[in-house]
Amino acid sequence: MSVTETLAKFIAAIDFSRLPEEVVNKTKDTILDTLGCGLGGYTLAAEEIKPLFELLAEAGGRLEATVLGAGLMTSCLNTVLINSTIIHTIDFDDSHVPALAHFGCCTVPVALALGEKIRAGGEEVIAAVVAGFEAGGRVARSVMPTHYEHWHSTSTNGTIAAAATAASLLKLNAEETEMTLGIAADQAAGGRYCLDHGDFTKSLHPGMAAFKGMLAAFLAQKGALGPKGFFEYPTGYCHVYSNQSDPGKITENLGSPYEIMVNDFKGFPTILCSHTPVQATLEIIWQNDLLPEDIENISIKIITLPKGQGCNYEPDTPLAARLSIPYCVATAVIEREIRLEHFNWPRISDAKIRALMGKINISQNPELNKLLPAMPAEVEVITKDGKTYTSSSTYPRGSMKNPMTGEELQEKFLSLAALTIGKFRAEKMAKEITRLEEIKPINNLTALFKAEERIR
Numbered sequence: 001m002s003v004t005e006t007l008a009k010f011i012a013a014i015d016f017s018r019l020p021e022e023v024v025n026k027t028k029d030t031i032l033d034t035l036g037c038g039l040g041g042y043t044l045a046a047e048e049i050k051p052l053f054e055l056l057a058e059a060g061g062r063l064e065a066t067v068l069g070a071g072l073m074t075s076c077l078n079t080v081l082i083n084s085t086i087i088h089t090i091d092f093d094d095s096h097v098p099a100l101a102h103f104g105c106c107t108v109p110v111a112l113a114l115g116e117k118i119r120a121g122g123e124e125v126i127a128a129v130v131a132g133f134e135a136g137g138r139v140a141r142s143v144m145p146t147h148y149e150h151w152h153s154t155s156t157n158g159t160i161a162a163a164a165t166a167a168s169l170l171k172l173n174a175e176e177t178e179m180t181l182g183i184a185a186d187q188a189a190g191g192r193y194c195l196d197h198g199d200f201t202k203s204l205h206p207g208m209a210a211f212k213g214m215l216a217a218f219l220a221q222k223g224a225l226g227p228k229g230f231f232e233y234p235t236g237y238c239h240v241y242s243n244q245s246d247p248g249k250i251t252e253n254l255g256s257p258y259e260i261m262v263n264d265f266k267g268f269p270t271i272l273c274s275h276t277p278v279q280a281t282l283e284i285i286w287q288n289d290l291l292p293e294d295i296e297n298i299s300i301k302i303i304t305l306p307k308g309q310g311c312n313y314e315p316d317t318p319l320a321a322r323l324s325i326p327y328c329v330a331t332a333v334i335e336r337e338i339r340l341e342h343f344n345w346p347r348i349s350d351a352k353i354r355a356l357m358g359k360i361n362i363s364q365n366p367e368l369n370k371l372l373p374a375m376p377a378e379v380e381v382i383t384k385d386g387k388t389y390t391s392s393s394t395y396p397r398g399s400m401k402n403p404m405t406g407e408e409l410q411e412k413f414l415s416l417a418a419l420t421i422g423k424f425r426a427e428k429m430a431k432e433i434t435r436l437e438e439i440k441p442i443n444n445l446t447a448l449f450k451a452e453e454r455i456r
Helices: 003-013 021-044 046-059 076-088 104-118 122-143 153-169 174-187 193-197 201-221 272-288 318-322 325-335 351-357 366-371 406-434 443-449
Strands: 295-302 360-364 377-383 388-393
Touching (some): 003 153, 003 174, 021 076, 021 406, 046 076, 046 201, 076 153, 104 122, 104 201, 122 153, 153 174, 153 201, 174 201, 193 201, 272 295, 272 325, 272 388, 318 325, 325 351, 325 360, 406 443
Parallel strands (some): 295 360
Antiparallel strands (some): 295 377, 377 388
């Protein structure tokens, strides 16, 4: 069998009854975290997503699936477009580090919206999310790291993840699944400009990925002919989207471990490459009780990243600030922590933060890349009285090597979800997700998406 055919056969065969308990639990945690980010984003990024809601109102559509926060129903395709976008707005969602992608926002909305349309059960939804991560993660491994030099992996590999999620729920056979993956991979796109500048396309990328992935599955289900063997084809996905592709990695030890098991959660609502610099800086600040006015300069060494990533010294939107290591570190020094409320225009333009940002120097150390998929950082703080303090951080909080506890994940979810649906409904949703495999149909969960006493 070809590489693509082998992956498709594996995806089509994924069944809840054969999933290990730890895979099921990790998937439920991923669904919880993803929905929390979406419900928080609905309120915190209301202005950013307003154009999508206006288009949604104009488009109409069959009442098939529920939109996060708004509670309104629209077509399945429209629902995943907006839900996946909302989830990614606050950049607090999960990270699959080997893929450098956020797969939760590309798979969970697809599984829930399509599950709601076909009245699937929680077991099927869990299996579909596992399938999505497996396809997206495996294909990403075959094109990384050079893929990331030009493409936003969440958008490109996320399209493949979304397609596999939809194919699993629709119970497509191996041949139909292969065509679904081929159609989706052929349509995958999404550049890196948004990572440097923080414009709306970064949030839109998973929305379009989910939309195109689901569309590919619907087309295959209706009999559309898609490309076969597309990942390894000479002008197919792997060779076009990477300078050093290795299609063989797609089928290497499939399911051992499942890709969702290497998925990480975020402890800060910022770009992942800022987490270890923030952690190391905070350690210095806390241990030595330093104040912003004590600091002469801060030097940060990080892994080698594409030019411009994380180094925006003039962020002009909340998202741009979340993507800026200088802003995140300066804010951490001043506030002695990083929280969602630190990303609004008054703070972004604050003279004190801007002045401290000017004292931060970022350089890349290729030697640190030897520790990948960890994302290490080395920080040196020099004070005005000539003292030097150093610290390093290897694993972000929430990573496999530095995991958040179950209680911390619950607290993160509740703090985000309550912003939109209130504490009572948020707690109820969290409890429902812990027993997700027992819910039949999934509509009983999506009914909780509506905001309390809120009209957009």
